[in-house]
Structures are given as structure tokens and as C-alpha cells.
Amino acid sequence: MDDTRLPGSLVCVGIGMTLGSHLGPLARSYIEQSDVVFAGVSDGVVELWLQRMHKDVRSLQPYYREGKSRMQTYRQMVEAILTEVRAGKKVCGVFYGHPGVFAWAPHKSIAVARSEGYAAHMEPGISAEDCLYADLGIDPGTYGCQHYEASQLLFYQRRIDPTAYLVLWQVGMVGDQSLARFSTGPAYKQVLVDVLARDYPLDHEVIIYRTPTLPIQQARIVRVALGDLPRVEIDMADTVVIPPAHPLQVDHEMRARLAALDRDTSDTV
Numbered sequence: 001m002d003d004t005r006l007p008g009s010l011v012c013v014g015i016g017m018t019l020g021s022h023l024g025p026l027a028r029s030y031i032e033q034s035d036v037v038f039a040g041v042s043d044g045v046v047e048l049w050l051q052r053m054h055k056d057v058r059s060l061q062p063y064y065r066e067g068k069s070r071m072q073t074y075r076q077m078v079e080a081i082l083t084e085v086r087a088g089k090k091v092c093g094v095f096y097g098h099p100g101v102f103a104w105a106p107h108k109s110i111a112v113a114r115s116e117g118y119a120a121h122m123e124p125g126i127s128a129e130d131c132l133y134a135d136l137g138i139d140p141g142t143y144g145c146q147h148y149e150a151s152q153l154l155f156y157q158r159r160i161d162p163t164a165y166l167v168l169w170q171v172g173m174v175g176d177q178s179l180a181r182f183s184t185g186p187a188y189k190q191v192l193v194d195v196l197a198r199d200y201p202l203d204h205e206v207i208i209y210r211t212p213t214l215p216i217q218q219a220r221i222v223r224v225a226l227g228d229l230p231r232v233e234i235d236m237a238d239t240v241v242i243p244p245a246h247p248l249q250v251d252h253e254m255r256a257r258l259a260a261l262d263r264d265t266s267d268t269v
């Protein structure tokens, strides 16, 4: 331990997606041993469960408000967390899933704490990504797997590889330039479909996926044609998975080059 560091500290831990099933022993011990716990979790029931592990659990949920920019919300969360670190407390930020996956406030809190001389780090958790590999039977190593925040495909010119899986996050609020809405309607999803139609046929099957946050729930797995996506209910907790639309293309030039290398190396041994 670096003893030039200031007394406060921060750890951001992930509690996974499903209450009770995904919390690891290390994250649990950080929760139990901290002075203050901040909770950015998916469900009020999950917050109640956390309160059984620590007597001072402060919800980050009240910072969210429809019509208020999420960037302002996230900055307020960072400030609330840092105030306690600066007061010399051992602070634990608890976030659902993995605290570093599509999550701005934990990364920022750690960066600010470190820049001010405090010990700060992240402990990984089981994210929605991990759950979808299990529930949908996908191995990202088979064809490769791209992950995008859905609005990025609309705001920026991105290159999609339709021979790999494509996972789209935050489709429920796709196209929201204000960062202040909790959902956007079919017209916004139609813009997403129009962008995706540059690389995929409209009858290509896409999967809307939601992993359970409570152990009594089942995963939501809905398969629809890409062209029908705007008419399907997609909420804030849904992730959209698009399987490959084309087979992998052999790169004959590189294979020939590698074969030549193999011949050269076998000549020299």
C-alpha cells in the first residue's frame, strides 16, 4: 500500500445481473467492509437485498429524472461518491452487471479519485453481455462480436462487419440526442433499421434479449425480422443481438503469404 495516499478510498464493484446469483465473494466483502455504499442497481428489490449487507446504502436512483440530461445525473453521482472519499471514508460503489460496461459514472469516479491522490479501483461483475452468451448459446470467438451503443450507429459513421455478431446496447432510447429521455418511439427505431439495412437484409433475424434481474423471472428472448424491429416493444433493459448475415470470406492473399512463410521456415530448420 502506498502510504503517501490520502485516507479515503473507492472501489466500484459489480453485483451481476441477477439478484443473489452473480455476486462474488470479493465484491461482497468490499460491500460489507466499506464505510459507505452507493447503489446504482437495476431494481428496488436489489437495493433492499444490499441493505441487508450494509447499514448505510445510499441509492443513486433518485438522481435520474426524465427530462434531465443523463450527463448531469452522472456528474452528480460522481460528486456524491467523491464527497465521501474526500471525507476520508472507505467508499464502495455498487453497480448492476459489470461496473465498467456501458457505465460512465464508475469509470469517472475512479479516475477523479486517483487524480486527487486516493486509492481507487474496479472489481468486475457479470454483465448483460456474459448472460447473453450463456442464454443465447453464442461464443464470441466463433465469428467475432461487435458491441455498440445503438445511438452511436446513428450519430457517427461506423463500419459494421456483418460476418460477425453485432450487439446493440440501449436500443430502447436509440437516437435520443438530448440524453434526457428514457425511451424513444418507433420512428427512432426506424432510423436505426435504415442504418442497419445498409449491411443486413430486412428479413434478417434479430434477437431482443433481456436477462432476469430477479431469480423468479425468465430471460426475455424475442426473435423478429430486422424490418419489424420498430413495431416491437424494446425497453431500457433490452439488448439487441444481430447474428452474422454472411459467411466469413477467405483472405487468399494472406493465406498464400502465410503458406510461403511456412515453406521458408521449414527450409531453414
Ligand SMILES: C[S@@+](CC[C@H](N)C(=O)[O-])C[C@H]1O[C@@H](n2cnc3c(N)ncnc32)[C@H](O)[C@@H]1O
Pocket (backbone or CB within 6 Å): 017, 096, 097, 098, 099, 100, 101, 102, 103, 126, 127, 128, 129, 168, 169, 170, 171, 172, 209, 210, 211, 212, 213, 236, 237, 238, 239, 240
Ligand atoms: C447503462 S447500460 C449498463 C450495462 C451493465 N453495466 C452491464 O454490465 O450489463 C444499460 C444497457 O445494458 C443492457 N441491459 C441492462 N439490463 C439488461 C438486462 N436485464 N438484460 C439484457 N440487457 C440489459 C441494455 O442494453 C441497457 O440498455
